[in-house]
Amino acid sequence: MTYTNDWRIPADTKGSPHWAAGLTAAEFAARGVNVLDGDLPLPLCVLREAALAKNSDAMARFVREAGHDVLLAPHGKTTMIPQLFHRQLETGSWGLSLANHHQVRVARSAAVSRIVLANQLVEPAEIDYVLDELARDPDFDFYCFADSVDGVATLAERATRHSTARPIQVFVEAGIDRGRCGVRTVDDAVTVGRAVVAAAPHLRLAGVAGYEGILQTSERGEQLISDYLSFLGAVATGCDGAGLFAGAERVLLSAGGSAFYDRVVAMLADLPLSRPSRIVLRCGCYLAHDDGFYSRFVTDLLRRDPLARRADLSFEPALEIWSSVLSTPEPGRVVVSAGRRDFGEDAVRPAVIKHARRGTSVPDRLDTAHHTIVAVYDQHAVIDVPDGHNLRVGDRIALSPGHPCTTFDKWRAIHLVDDAYIVRDVLATYF
Known part of the structure; x- marks a missing residue:
């Protein structure tokens, strides 16, 4: 058992692409993959370095x-x-x-x-x-x-x-x-x-x-x-x-x-x-x-x-679940591809925090007061959004889970990213 970045990514790891099977975490990180470029399957759990x-x-x-x-x-x-x-x-x-x-x-x-x-x-x-x-x-x-x-x-x-x-x-x-x-x-x-x-x-x-x-x-x-x-x-x-x-x-x-x-x-x-x-x-x-x-x-x-x-005590949310917009079935509502199998909701539902237009790798902040999860299913979350929201199918949405304990345990591998969302390491969890 190893806990450094020379561990090999199993083929069936959630959040890892098919081509990552058998690569070490270091080999994967060396490719400089950007989470928002569409090269990784979603949903995906990331930690911001x-x-x-x-x-x-x-x-x-x-x-x-x-x-x-x-x-x-x-x-x-x-x-x-x-x-x-x-x-x-x-x-x-x-x-x-x-x-x-x-x-x-x-x-x-x-x-x-x-x-x-x-x-x-x-x-x-x-x-x-x-x-x-x-x-x-x-x-x-x-x-x-x-x-x-x-x-x-x-x-x-x-x-x-x-x-x-x-x-x-x-x-x-x-x-x-x-x-x-x-x-x-x-x-x-x-x-x-x-x-x-x-x-x-x-x-x-x-x-x-x-x-x-x-x-x-x-x-x-x-x-x-x-x-x-x-x-x-x-x-x-x-x-x-x-x-x-x-x-x-x-x-x-x-x-x-x-x-x-x-x-x-x-x-x-x-x-x-x-x-x-x-x-x-x-x-x-x-x-x-x-x-x-x-x-x-x-x-x-x-x-x-x-x-x-x-002590100037302040913390910044580091854990994010990135998901795809799957559907915009009616005005003021979108459905994304992450659910209770991907994030914890035992304390509160996740906040809806960021949006990246399909084809871009730079996310925008969302107004969390006006983008709220109203229903959660195993693989879906339903979000109420403002009129004229301009979210499209294929766009990417980041969720910030409350009570991180019950999100970490849903992932075997978590991608460590820099500020540009380039993967710098893949961290294995051992629950």
């Missing part, structure tokens, strides 16, 4: 402005593109967050050396894999979550059978009522933390963690998130008060989806702990960003957070 670079730099700048006690471990599940994993690590990320065993294995195959599994680790085969990696690679730094004594006992039982001299590092996970995993009370957190400490030297308590993002779409989102982060802080101080971090050089406090990481920094930075602490942010969607779902969160973040304004 300039936007990726801007977004990566912007988040790195925010973390630097936040101070040396804030670290970034972006969520790799967003893209599952190892080349982008390394872009994030090379621009200052402390490590990478992942959500399940498959993702961990992809990251390890790509030589990612520090991983936070932001989930419970309970399957024996998966625990054994982590233990094998810890024994094989002395540079591998691994963390996972636990929210129950049973879960801790499972980790400890497998670890005692293993020859590795290094422990599995564990965060006690704090949850949300009616939410996902995580303890619901400080007392339960202390009980789980004690179980981790008692399992030394096979396990080590690294800190506490949680995820506030499931509250972000609530009408009372900001207040609920503040309440949750207060609880996360109480879990940390409760475990500290019970002496559970007595042997730790630093206590790690981890949270931060892609919308409220400013609140995580503000509320967890000055907890009264007996040991120094560091905050580990796990946001992931900043790299691709969007024109809808996350863009409004960043607008709100800039409004409320002076740190973000000082």
Whole structure:
């Protein structure tokens, strides 16, 4: 398995032309193909290189402005593109967050050396894999979550059978009522933390963690998130008060989806702990960003957070789905060739952002307020457009998906393009 541009493009890859079969990504890129010249089949998923670079730099700048006690471990599940994993690590990320065993294995195959599994680790085969990696690679730094004594006992039982001299590092996970995993009370957190400490030297308590993002779409989102982060802080101080971090050089406090990481920094930075602490942010969607779902969160973040304004935090949508105009069946309506098999719509429908006349390779911006998707099918999207729109069959339309996570996983290959829409690389995804 390879994660550089010498991988070969399979013949059946969506978005690749028939003549690309068997070429390496580097050989394909060397041809200088323009996405808008008609040489590639549509729909096609592209990432804009300039936007990726801007977004990566912007988040790195925010973390630097936040101070040396804030670290970034972006969520790799967003893209599952190892080349982008390394872009994030090379621009200052402390490590990478992942959500399940498959993702961990992809990251390890790509030589990612520090991983936070932001989930419970309970399957024996998966625990054994982590233990094998810890024994094989002395540079591998691994963390996972636990929210129950049973879960801790499972980790400890497998670890005692293993020859590795290094422990599995564990965060006690704090949850949300009616939410996902995580303890619901400080007392339960202390009980789980004690179980981790008692399992030394096979396990080590690294800190506490949680995820506030499931509250972000609530009408009372900001207040609920503040309440949750207060609880996360109480879990940390409760475990500290019970002496559970007595042997730790630093206590790690981890949270931060892609919308409220400013609140995580503000509320967890000055907890009264007996040991120094560091905050580990796990946001992931900043790299691709969007024109809808996350863009409004960043607008709100800039409004409320002076740190973000000082860091000049701004992102640019990098992910686009290019489609063909298939039909103009009635006034004020066009149908394009991309649908739910090509983009995610779990948060919001994509924004309609660009238009390229057939025969041209220079796109125009569209007024997103007056070009809106009104229906989505498996392979089609229906767009309401203004009277006199002048869109023609065969023209090309770019869509900007909201919540990029559920668009990346619909593509095995994504074309990296420059500002002129010339393909500079083909990135493989590993979902």
